Amino acid sequence: MRWADYTLWQYKEVAMGAINPMMNADMISPAFWLVSGRELKVTLSNDSSHTPLLQTTDDCLGGRTFRSKVLSYGYGYPPDGCKGSCAVQYSGQYKSIEGFQQAGCSGEIQSANNIGFFCYMASKNFKSGALIMIGGGGYNCSLVDHGFNIEEVLYAHDFGGSALETPSESYALNLWVC
Helix, strand or coil: CCHHHHHHHHHCCCCEECCCCCCCCCEECCHHHHCEECCEEEEECCCCCCCCCEEECCCCCCCEEHHHHHHCCCCCCCCCEEEEEEEEEECCCHHHCCCCCCCCCCCCCECCCEEEEEEEEECCCCEEEEEEEECCEEHHHCECCCEEEEEECCEEEEEECCCCCCCCCCCCEEEEEC
């Protein structure tokens, strides 16, 4: 889902897309608002073993659904920062995946070993935001434009860090509640 469609998937309880983790397609499953858990993990659709690219390690969801976790932060961005974060561990092919390039960068907004929620940063000529930022953020970490649902001035993308990037056609990312 693109950032412009944020309210569609954020607030509505409607399944959309291909609800099969092995397909290369965007989707919102009823699990988004129905399944409670403690942790999140992200896997590749073309990995039948579901090896996590990242997995939270600090009771990130606290027994809630992913939707209630995100909604708990409200709508909008803080000035140059994130509204919340969770500790993560990276594994598998994460270094080669679009949007994970800053997973090793610790910045003034958060450390490399975190994902942040509702992250925002503005420089003199640029503004960027992410619903979920992967890794560190700040001037030495390409602002906050890496992760899920990226917004850069007038551009919005599903995943990654640049309006010039083209989404992968060989895999999709799966977000799991564990």
